[in-house]
Amino acid sequence: MYLITGATGSIGRPLVDALLAQGAAVRVISRDPAAAAGLPAGVDVVQGDPRKPEPHVFQGISALFVHPRAVGEEAAGRLVSAAAEHGVRRVVVMSAINVDEEPAHQPSRYNGDRNREVEEAIVQGPLPWVSVRPTSFALNTVAMWAGQIRAGDVVRGPYADFAEALVHEKDVAETIARALQDDALDGRYLPVTGPQSLTQAEAVAVIGEAIGRPLRYEEIPAESAAQGMVRFGGLSEPFVQALLARYARGAGRPAVVAAPTGASGPTGRIGRTFAEWAADHAAAFGGTGR
Ligand SMILES: NC(=O)c1ccc[n+]([C@@H]2O[C@H](COP(=O)([O-])OP(=O)(O)OC[C@H]3O[C@@H](n4cnc5c(N)ncnc54)[C@H](OP(=O)(O)O)[C@@H]3O)[C@@H](O)[C@H]2O)c1
Incomplete structure (x- = not known):
């Protein structure tokens, strides 16, 4: 089963759809019960703050998706450490294609997004990781x-x-879905x-x-x-x-324009x-x- 943060948002919704379409089991942790109520039937919805999940949220989870806006800079490292302690084996984080540019050149930072810091916390953490950079x-x-x-x-x-x-957004979501399920992509930054x-x-x-x-x-x-x-x-x-x-x-x-997806998995397009x-x-x- 996959644990998805940010599932009520613009990437999270098609991500949940992509995983379900591939027959995967999905658990979602969301602060927003009204928005989560609109998720497809069959999704295991846990109402809570993805920045401080209860341990039972990790039960039966093989891989975790960290959404940078839903989790944020301060909690990302803690979340992945807790996931590892409770048996989760892999983590996929979403970041952005421009995170290596100067912070002043990234408009999203002025909205409070910290894609670089969240990604770095995951890369430095205890689990095999993939970073999807749309x-x-x-x-x-x-x-x-x-x-x-x-x-x-x-x-x-x-x-x-x-x-x-x-x-x-479906291409971003499908890339994340593949990265959650395919350990051949571990340790890679995937521009999309x-x-x-x-x-x-x-x-x-x-x-x-x-x-x-x-x-x-x-x-x-x-x-x-x-x-x-x-x-x-x-x-x-x-x-x-x-x-x-x-x-x-x-x-x-x-x-x-990123290289096309190859037989070995998503390389970006x-x-x-x-x-x-x-x-x-x-x-x-x-x-x-x-
Ligand atoms: N827009 C772009 O062109 C672009 C390109 C590359 C990367 N990005 C990055 O992608 C992320 C945005 O992705 P998205 O569009 O999927 O996000 P989104 O739809 O705005 O939100 C995703 C989830 O984050 C939580 N959330 C929303 N607003 C929040 C807030 N103000 N504080 C805390 N949590 C909040 C919600 O989860 P709950 O269900 O828990 O409430 C929501 O489901 C940002 O980090 C952005 O920099 C954006």
């Missing part, structure tokens, strides 16, 4: 653009030529990306194709975009400044395209979905 989630485009797309055919934003190989580098302008056009509307990206100056993100997007000023600095550094350059992702999520942009 690039930007395709899901981010819902928060960034869905409001504008619902209101019209033009998305206004900075750096039209900033490119990403946006990854489908989508199969194509797309500029922001291209990604908006792909969403347009999925919802049957001629969407286009209109570049606006970074400073106006920043004001809008802070004033209307509810984002903090330091987060926005780190995000814009990241766009400025990468603009005009193709994004890194399962391969769902952004067009597939947009078709799966068309409803979020006012389309009819599939």
